Amino acid sequence: xxxxxxxxxxxxxxxxxxxxxxxxxxxxxxxxxxxxxxxxxxxxxxxxxxxxxxxxxxxxxxxxxxxxxxxxxxxxxxxxxxxxxxxxxxxxxxxxxxxxxxxxxxxxxxxxxxxxxxxxxxxxxxxxxxxxxxxxxxxxxxxxxxxxxxxxxxxxxxxxxxxxxxxxxxxxxxxxxxxxxxxxxxxxxxxxxxxxxxxxxxxxxxxxxxxxxxxxxxxxxxxxxxxxxxxxxxxxxxxxxxxxxxxxxxxxxxxxxxxxxxxxxxxxxxxxxxxxxxxxxxxxxxxxxxxxxxxxxxxxxxxxxxxxxx
Amino acid sequence: xxxxxxxxxxxxxxxxxxxxxxxxxxxxxxxxxxxxxxxxxxxxxxxxxxxxxxxxxxxxxxxxxxxxxxxxxxxxxxxxxxxxxxxxxxxxxxxxxxxxxxxxxxxxxxxxxxxxxxxxxxxxxxxxxxxxxxxxxxxxxxxxxxxxxxxxxxxxxxxxxxxxxxxxxxxxxxxxxxxxxxxxxxxxxxxxxxxxxxxxxxxxxxxxxxxxxxxxxxxxxxxxxxxxxxxxxxxxxxxxxxxxxxxxxxxxxxxxxxxxxxxxxxxxxxxxxxxxxxxxxxxxxxxxxxxxxxxxxxxxxxxxxxxxxxxxxxxxxxxxxxxxxxxxxxxxxxxxxxxxxxxxxxxxx
Numbered sequence: 001x002x003x004x005x006x007x008x009x010x011x012x013x014x015x016x017x018x019x020x021x022x023x024x025x026x027x028x029x030x031x032x033x034x035x036x037x038x039x040x041x042x043x044x045x046x047x048x049x050x051x052x053x054x055x056x057x058x059x060x061x062x063x064x065x066x067x068x069x070x071x072x073x074x075x076x077x078x079x080x081x082x083x084x085x086x087x088x089x090x091x092x093x094x095x096x097x098x099x100x101x102x103x104x105x106x107x108x109x110x111x112x113x114x115x116x117x118x119x120x121x122x123x124x125x126x127x128x129x130x131x132x133x134x135x136x137x138x139x140x141x142x143x144x145x146x147x148x149x150x151x152x153x154x155x156x157x158x159x160x161x162x163x164x165x166x167x168x169x170x171x172x173x174x175x176x177x178x179x180x181x182x183x184x185x186x187x188x189x190x191x192x193x194x195x196x197x198x199x200x201x202x203x204x205x206x207x208x209x210x211x212x213x214x215x216x217x218x219x220x221x222x223x224x225x226x227x228x229x230x231x232x233x234x235x236x237x238x239x240x241x242x243x244x245x246x247x248x249x250x251x252x253x254x255x256x257x258x259x260x261x262x263x264x265x266x267x268x269x270x271x272x273x274x275x276x277x278x279x280x281x282x283x284x285x286x287x288x289x290x291x292x293x294x295x296x297x298x299x300x301x302x303x304x305x306x307x308x309x310x
Numbered sequence: 311x312x313x314x315x316x317x318x319x320x321x322x323x324x325x326x327x328x329x330x331x332x333x334x335x336x337x338x339x340x341x342x343x344x345x346x347x348x349x350x351x352x353x354x355x356x357x358x359x360x361x362x363x364x365x366x367x368x369x370x371x372x373x374x375x376x377x378x379x380x381x382x383x384x385x386x387x388x389x390x391x392x393x394x395x396x397x398x399x400x401x402x403x404x405x406x407x408x409x410x411x412x413x414x415x416x417x418x419x420x421x422x423x424x425x426x427x428x429x430x431x432x433x434x435x436x437x438x439x440x441x442x443x444x445x446x447x448x449x450x451x452x453x454x455x456x457x458x459x460x461x462x463x464x465x466x467x468x469x470x471x472x473x474x475x476x477x478x479x480x481x482x483x484x485x486x487x488x489x490x491x492x493x494x495x496x497x498x499x500x501x502x503x504x505x506x507x508x509x510x511x512x513x514x515x516x517x518x519x520x521x522x523x524x525x526x527x528x529x530x531x532x533x534x535x536x537x538x539x540x541x542x543x544x545x546x547x548x549x550x551x552x553x554x555x556x557x558x559x560x561x562x563x564x565x566x567x568x569x570x571x572x573x574x575x576x577x578x579x580x581x582x583x584x585x586x587x588x589x590x591x592x593x594x595x596x597x598x599x600x601x602x603x604x605x606x607x608x609x610x611x612x613x614x615x616x617x618x619x620x621x622x623x624x625x626x627x628x629x630x631x632x633x634x635x636x637x638x639x640x641x642x643x644x645x646x647x648x649x650x651x652x653x654x655x656x657x658x659x
Contacts, residue, residue: 141589141638142631143590143592153611157623158339244454248612285455286447286451286452289451
């Protein structure tokens with residue numbers, strides 16, 4: 001019996017990652033909450049009492065009903081209804097789905113860009129490095145949200161409202177992904193600079209492997225753990241950015257709402273006393289972002305205590 | 311020092327050039343000035359003549375040079391909606407945004423330094439842990455949501471009836487959690503004091519300050535956790551250093567050590583980060599101004615997008631870009647001045 005014969009599952013169970021996870025109550029609680037939210041969002045069509053995209057199921061007579069527990073509530077709508085008479089529970093489930101999809105998609109895109117540019121900058125160095133990192137510096141000094149708002153504004157002005165609404169999911173993934181790539185690129189570059197000096201890279205060079213192969217097959221796998229940590233926190237950032245863009249009217253349309261556009265549409269009714277339309281999706285958004293951030297903090301502490309958090 | 315100065319300033323000019331190219335590309339790609347100027351009835355020949363006269367048939371380089379030349383002379387075109395020079399429109403809206411930023415910065419300065427220092431000196435105290443916990447949660451709350459919650463609590467008011475009214479503690483809890491509301495939640499109010507030029511200030515009347523409270527607190531709420539964490543982290547590092555230990559050994563009072571010796575060196579990195587955060591702050595003013603219908607440049611920019619007011623969008627980009635570039639360059643220069651150990655001409659590590 002040596003470690004070589006252990007299965008993948010057993011190796012995971014004996015790893016430091018699992019050990020520290022078991023001992024961290026915050027990490028366990030956050031991951032349970034996150035898992036529940038992701039499951040509820042992914043299987044929204046199964047759980048949701050109504051389909052908020054289906055106009056036939058909406059009755060305007062049901063509009064602005066309060067959540068259960070308040071006077072005038074209807075037990076068919078546990079979290080109340082919005083101004084159009086849509087069931088809040090269903091809209092929130094579908095909205096979380098849209099928010100998670102955009103957050104995840106944006107991080108995949110920015111990871112692809114960040115890994116590519118970070119590897120190029122770190123491994124090739126020289127002029128490529130200084131140009132790419134200057135661009136990253138400038139973009140970061142403008143703050144990712146500002147870049148996202150400007151790109152979103154230009155897209156919206158050039159596509160027009162209707163067109164923009166139809167392709168909003170892809171637009172948002174693109175905008176947020178492009179706005180946030182420097183975060184990951186910097187992390188990747190920093191680890192590549194450290195890896196590049198190691199002997200296995202020299203060995204690969206001596207063996208005559210091409211630069212591409214060394215970058216992607218040899219160095220990249222060794223830089224994955226910081227990428228993993230940053231990417232976790234970046235999902236939370238992307239979800240917040242999406243919500244902010246949608247709140248400004250540069251994101252998801254009301255017919256296909258994300259959490260951000262739910263908050264936006266509810267905000268118009270807060271003065272008339274219907275706080276639940278905006279505050280319940282707001283609470284869901286905060287909990288979602290908070291648990292991802294807490295998990296990210298935990299991952300960072302376990303995997304690399306000295307890692308810079310962007 | 312001179313080399314450093316030249317390097318930073320040429321870099322700033324380069325960035326500004328890139329911004330102007332982007333702004334020009336947006337103007338060129340999005341708007342057809344002819345469509346805004348003439349109606350449907352103008353014939354093709356007349357259009358073509360007008361095109362030639364406006365120089366729209368020139369090469370891109372010539373057009374860009376004309377755009378940049380005008381921009382350098384302070385002419386960024388006329389706003390379609392307001393019908394006057396875009397820079398004039400921005401100058402009218404800028405004071406409102408600046409007051410919002412000033413108010414929020416004051417709140418951040420007066421809260422983040424004492425809390426950050428306290429949390430660094432007594433990291434194990436429950437109050438310090440409480441502050442750090444709140445700041446973790448604070449980072450996860452988007453600024454517009456904080457603003458909405460503040461409006462609900464302090465402007466609209468909430469009534470809490472969860473606890474039994476017939477017991478003393480129940481009545482007390484209900485009363486303590488119920489808020490009156492009444493704070494203004496939109497606009498700047500009517501009692502503005504004219505300072506100079508286009509600057510009308512809300513800082514000099516009770517009504518103006520009441521209008522400033524909620525927007526400033528919302529804007530501050532997003533940056534405050536960041537600064538508290540930063541000051542705490544820097545301070546804890548400084549407290550570990552040898553000269554602090556020496557000062558302790560010499561028997562100096564802890565107040566003197568903490569606030570005179572340690573705080574000075576803590577604030578250095580805080581200045582740089584603070585300067586860089588200006589960019590983030592501008593983005594957040596757009597959100598805050600939207601929630602509070604605050605008549606600043608952020609709201610103006612968003613309205614320009616909905617109205618497809620291309621010249622105004624372009625002018626906003628140029629002005630905001632200029633503000634970023636100037637603050638970033640200044641922060642770099644100031645940092646180079648106050649911290650002699652910084653490598654002046656070398657590349658960033």
